[in-house]
Amino acid sequence: MTQGEDRTLSVEALARVEGEGSLHVRVRDGLVEDVALNIFEPPRFFEALLRGRRAIEAPDITARICGICPVAYQMSSCAAIEDALGMQVDEPVRALRRLLYCGEWIQSHSLHVYLLHAPDFLGCQDAVGLAELDRQALERGLNLKKVGNLLMEVVGGRAIHPVNVRVGGFYSAPSREALGGLVDPLRRARDAAIETVAWVSGFDFPDVSADYRFIALQSPGHYAIETGLVASSDGLSVTPAEFADLVVEEHVERSTALHARLNGELEYLTGPLARYALNSHLLPEVARQAATDAGLGPVVSNPFQSIIVRAVELVFACDEALRLLDGYEPPDPPGSDIPMKAGSGTGATEAPRGLLFHHYDVGEDGNITSARIVPPTSQNQLTIEADLRRTVQGGLDLSDEDLTWRCEQAVRNHDPCISCATHFLSVSVTRS
Amino acid sequence: MTAASPVADDRPSLAVWKFASCDGCQLTLLDCEDELLALAGAVRIAHFTEMSRVDIAGPYDVSIVEGSITTDDDAERIQEIRRISHRLITVGACAAAGGIQALRNFAEEGAFVGAVYAHPEYISSLNTSTPIAAHVAVDVELQGCPIDRKQLLEVITAELVGRKPVIPTHSVCQQCKGRGTVCILVAHGTPCLGPVTRAGCGALCPSVGRGCFGCFGPSEGANTGALASRLLQIGMAPVDASRLFSTFYSGNETFGDQARSLRSADDKAGGATAVNS
Numbered sequence: 001m002t003q004g005e006d007r008t009l010s011v012e013a014l015a016r017v018e019g020e021g022s023l024h025v026r027v028r029d030g031l032v033e034d035v036a037l038n039i040f041e042p043p044r045f046f047e048a049l050l051r052g053r054r055a056i057e058a059p060d061i062t063a064r065i066c067g068i069c070p071v072a073y074q075m076s077s078c079a080a081i082e083d084a085l086g087m088q089v090d091e092p093v094r095a096l097r098r099l100l101y102c103g104e105w106i107q108s109h110s111l112h113v114y115l116l117h118a119p120d121f122l123g124c125q126d127a128v129g130l131a132e133l134d135r136q137a138l139e140r141g142l143n144l145k146k147v148g149n150l151l152m153e154v155v156g157g158r159a160i161h162p163v164n165v166r167v168g169g170f171y172s173a174p175s176r177e178a179l180g181g182l183v184d185p186l187r188r189a190r191d192a193a194i195e196t197v198a199w200v201s202g203f204d205f206p207d208v209s210a211d212y213r214f215i216a217l218q219s220p221g222h223y224a225i226e227t228g229l230v231a232s233s234d235g236l237s238v239t240p241a242e243f244a245d246l247v248v249e250e251h252v253e254r255s256t257a258l259h260a261r262l263n264g265e266l267e268y269l270t271g272p273l274a275r276y277a278l279n280s281h282l283l284p285e286v287a288r289q290a291a292t293d294a295g296l297g298p299v300v301s302n303p304f305q306s307i308i309v310r311a312v313e314l315v316f317a318c319d320e321a322l323r324l325l326d327g328y329e330p331p332d333p334p335g336s337d338i339p340m341k342a343g344s345g346t347g348a349t350e351a352p353r354g355l356l357f358h359h360y361d362v363g364e365d366g367n368i369t370s371a372r373i374v375p376p377t378s379q380n381q382l383t384i385e386a387d388l389r390r391t392v393q394g395g396l397d398l399s400d401e402d403l404t405w406r407c408e409q410a411v412r413n414h415d416p417c418i419s420c421a422t423h424f425l426s427v428s429v430t431r432s
Numbered sequence: 433m434t435a436a437s438p439v440a441d442d443r444p445s446l447a448v449w450k451f452a453s454c455d456g457c458q459l460t461l462l463d464c465e466d467e468l469l470a471l472a473g474a475v476r477i478a479h480f481t482e483m484s485r486v487d488i489a490g491p492y493d494v495s496i497v498e499g500s501i502t503t504d505d506d507a508e509r510i511q512e513i514r515r516i517s518h519r520l521i522t523v524g525a526c527a528a529a530g531g532i533q534a535l536r537n538f539a540e541e542g543a544f545v546g547a548v549y550a551h552p553e554y555i556s557s558l559n560t561s562t563p564i565a566a567h568v569a570v571d572v573e574l575q576g577c578p579i580d581r582k583q584l585l586e587v588i589t590a591e592l593v594g595r596k597p598v599i600p601t602h603s604v605c606q607q608c609k610g611r612g613t614v615c616i617l618v619a620h621g622t623p624c625l626g627p628v629t630r631a632g633c634g635a636l637c638p639s640v641g642r643g644c645f646g647c648f649g650p651s652e653g654a655n656t657g658a659l660a661s662r663l664l665q666i667g668m669a670p671v672d673a674s675r676l677f678s679t680f681y682s683g684n685e686t687f688g689d690q691a692r693s694l695r696s697a698d699d700k701a702g703g704a705t706a707v708n709s
Binding site for chain 1: 451452453454455456457458459460462463465466468469472477480481482483484485486487502503506531532533535536539557561577578633636637639640641642645647672675679680
């Protein structure tokens with residue numbers, strides 16, 4: 001494969017991503033001419049079907065946008081509805097939400113690290129291939145994932161689409177005994193997460209980096225998950241409502257996901273790389289040590305190393321869950337009363353794959369009159385395309401097969417959730 | 433994409449397909465952490481895009497289908513999948529009843545796409561979300577939003593040994609009794625669809641003090657009319673009772689008809705009950 005020729009790469013159904021999308025790359029005279037991440041997941045029109053529904057139904061309905069990160073949808077919708085209704089949530093309830101969210105981070109990150117992403121680095125087609133190569137590693141990943149699911153089951157009642165979450169808090173608070181049973185599994189999970197960081201940091205990474213504009217929540221004293229101001233690596237610090245006003249979404253022909261830009265022009269990146277760059281100083285010692293041992297600095301700008309950052313966040317999520325369990329007292333009441341009033345509100349939380357914000361207008365009858373939901377993948381899509389452009393330009397010496405795989409990997413670096421943004425990616429290669 | 437090496441393999445082949453859905457039901461397969469490797473040994477995973485780059489052409493012994501039909505392309509794709517699948521199992525409320533996105537079936541034509549997209553002309557989408565069985569013959573339908581992991585394992589195990597799966601068709605009420613949960617409808621007047629909803633989740637909602645919201649669809653012989661009367665008796669507004677029947681299984685006839693009947697009762701009353709109920 002020599003530079004200077006014309007090539008077209010396309011993947012018609014991208015594997016190991018959540019949802020359905022395809023990837024097309026065109027190279028002319030050795031230069032990348034066009035890159036497009038097409039999203040053909042059939043649209044489900046959540047913003048439309050929420051109109052006329054009770055505001056209190058938003059957490060259960062929006063959870064169905066994504067089976068992999070339903071807690072993120074429940075938490076962002078609760079925050080937005082509570083903002084609209086002028087509600088305050090008590091600290092013990094907020095802590096319990098954070099605990100539930102740790103379960104989702106553990107489940108989703110271990111799924112992505114072990115089943116979706118690591119196979120790329122080891123030349124495996126999938127987790128079955130990984131099991132043939134290193135069964136112990138895959139079993140470690142599955143055990144981690146199981147602990148995340150267990151935590152969600154104990155706090156949320158169910159791992160996929162939890163039933164215990166409501167606007168204002170929870171239907172019931174788990175008992176101390178029930179949560180006490182999670183301590184030993186979480187300690188083992190924390191050890192497994194530390195081993196995960198060491199394992200993935202030994203992979204070979206393509207030598208690339210990018211100057212990303214990072215956006216993540218920031219919260220004093222905590223690695224932000226369920227609350228905070230929206231901050232950027234270039235100095236922005238605004239409330240979720242102010243941020244929602246800054247984000248302009250455009251509808252392009254090739255995608256059933258809307259593309260988000262800051263101020264209508266700037267692309268940006270949310271997710272583990274962004275959270276780590278903005279908040280790594282707030283990680284607990286055990287997670288910081290794991291990151292240091294893996295050779296990470298305070299900012300990671302090689303997107304292929306996002307797998308290490310995700311593993312560091314696994315250590316954090318296990319450790320944070322243990323911290324929250326220590327001295328846990330069931331919140332009483334488990335949730336606050338919900339006033340019936342009109343209002344508008346915005347809520348933003350850190351889904352495993354990045355910032356997720358919701359905005360609702362609620363009428364006097366308690367019904368939603370309009371809804372806006374902006375998932376992380378919509379926000380990251382333009383940056384993912386920019387990554388693809390760099391990947392192709394830097395990989396023109398690779399065979400079509402290898403370059404295509406590298407492109408798929410470049411997309412998977414950002415753990416896109418295409419069901420969220422609307423479904424998954426396919427790639428095929430043809431050369432002119 | 434990449435084909436696996438053509439070694440002799442007499443294991444049954446399994447394909448997993450996605451239509452309009454959230455991925456939660458296929459994730460349930462990956463959530464079988466203790467059984468996943470055993471399963472991957474017992475079957476040849478020939479097509480499962482969320483899990484693998486391997487993509488082996490059909491025909492397949494068993495296809496598992498998640499999601500509902502919402503586009504012309506998908507209406508054609510399910511025909512092809514049926515043609516190349518010896519057995520076809522659907523998983524979840526989307527595949528069985530159209531899912532939450534079947535709420536569009538009750539909206540004015542075009543109202544939904546225009547509410548979300550600036551350029552409706554870029555969007556190719558039907559005005560309805562319909563179950564898989566409305567398009568092709570289905571061998572087994574597993575209910576739930578999401579499906580239950582143990583039920584999924586039961587269905588796959590039954591498929592592999594060639595027997596009928598043992599899946600209850602009775603109501604959530606029986607599971608509540610089984611776990612010793614006090615009836616929240618009787619004791620606290622909490623609206624609950626447990627009496628008419630298919631068992632399978634383990635009666636989770638009443639166990640945390642909230643009413644069942646019907647995410648496994650109707651149980652066999654569900655008397656929704658009697659339950660609707662009871663809901664109104666305990667003070668629920670018809671419009672709210674209607675919403676309760678039209679969330680995750682609105683595309684199912686039993687729940688959908690009950691929702692419409694409650695809605696039209698409310699409309700006749702001038703919608704007055706909709707406020708401050």
